[in-house]
Amino acid sequence: MKKIIRIALVLVLITLFTWVVYYLYTQSKKDPVVYETEMLEISDIVKKTVATGSVVPRQEIEIKPQESGIITEIYVEPGDELKKGDLLAKIQIIPEMVQVNNAESQLNKARILFKNAEIEYQRKKELFDNGVIAESEYLDELMRYENAKVDLNTADNNLQLIKEGVTHKMGAQTNTIIKATIDGMVLDVPVEVGNSVIKSNTFNDGTTVAILADMGKMIFQGKVDETEVGKIREGMDLELSIGAIEEEKYKATLEFIAPKGVEENGAIQFEIKAAVSLNKGQFIRSGYSATADIVLDRRDSVYVIKEKLITFSNDSAFVEVEVGEQEFEKKQIITGLSDGIKIEVKSGITKNDKIKVPKS
Numbered sequence: 001m002k003k004i005i006r007i008a009l010v011l012v013l014i015t016l017f018t019w020v021v022y023y024l025y026t027q028s029k030k031d032p033v034v035y036e037t038e039m040l041e042i043s044d045i046v047k048k049t050v051a052t053g054s055v056v057p058r059q060e061i062e063i064k065p066q067e068s069g070i071i072t073e074i075y076v077e078p079g080d081e082l083k084k085g086d087l088l089a090k091i092q093i094i095p096e097m098v099q100v101n102n103a104e105s106q107l108n109k110a111r112i113l114f115k116n117a118e119i120e121y122q123r124k125k126e127l128f129d130n131g132v133i134a135e136s137e138y139l140d141e142l143m144r145y146e147n148a149k150v151d152l153n154t155a156d157n158n159l160q161l162i163k164e165g166v167t168h169k170m171g172a173q174t175n176t177i178i179k180a181t182i183d184g185m186v187l188d189v190p191v192e193v194g195n196s197v198i199k200s201n202t203f204n205d206g207t208t209v210a211i212l213a214d215m216g217k218m219i220f221q222g223k224v225d226e227t228e229v230g231k232i233r234e235g236m237d238l239e240l241s242i243g244a245i246e247e248e249k250y251k252a253t254l255e256f257i258a259p260k261g262v263e264e265n266g267a268i269q270f271e272i273k274a275a276v277s278l279n280k281g282q283f284i285r286s287g288y289s290a291t292a293d294i295v296l297d298r299r300d301s302v303y304v305i306k307e308k309l310i311t312f313s314n315d316s317a318f319v320e321v322e323v324g325e326q327e328f329e330k331k332q333i334i335t336g337l338s339d340g341i342k343i344e345v346k347s348g349i350t351k352n353d354k355i356k357v358p359k360s
Contacts, residue, residue, distance in 0.1 A: 035357060038357055040303045043302070044298065044299065045342055047297045047337055051238075051291070053220055057218055059182065059184075060187070064197075064199065068094075069093040073090040073193065080186045084182055091197060092176065103158050111152060117147075184215065190209075191209055218284055221271065222292055223269040224272055234255055235254060243288065243290070244288050252275060252292065258270045303346075304342040317335050318331065
């Protein structure tokens, strides 16, 4: 029995030893490394930087009243297309009592002076007609009479202007009617009927009754970091991506770069403006956020490879080209423009060369 057990143990040990040897052999044996290859391809390379901002009208006008008062009528609402001179709103003037009192006092004085001048004029005229006084004395009195009449009309008109904002002789001309000053679309009407409004003066900008803009002339306003502003110049092409309009791109031309930067969140930003090219029928709402790709440089239909295939050393670029089955030779190449992913290859390899793809 003991003999059988010993034989069994020996067999188990031999089997275990054999398995260990086999396991160690298989673990030590490595599969040969097989490198993939790629070839030159023809493509376009565009080097660009990105600016964020918004699309706004080139001309946006705030319409303010010429007189202070209360809004009694509003004729427009946001979205309406207007022509210059179209009616926007009407105001009722609420005059100050001190001004009214002064104007009425001036009018009463002017009436008294006019009546006295009229009586004196009639007396002098009768004397002149009878040859009692000289013509020069009569003409002096006539002038005083005419001046008194002018002063009376002026005082009367002044009182009307203070109370109503218009005189009877002005006809359709009135400061109580607010009109559009440009052709364009109504963007906003920040007042309602019953609101008090103030005219623009030295101490106050005045109340905005409506905001108008020409929506056919839009610009992109954005900001560029100081690290990129030196690479751009006026006249460069931009491609706008608007967040609210995902499927469409818009062309723009850079026309302004701020000469002075401002600090934002610890970085210096420079304002830029670009004219947006709109096709007939295209409409962009004011204030849409947008991202502008500014094309710094580009190459069309050139030989390119992926930048990760290149090894850079001492200002030189190298790739490994296959010269036999999984045998590679290092070659120096001359590169051109890069967009960070693809890079232009000017010389050093041909379109038939197979370039080694390094293992990541």
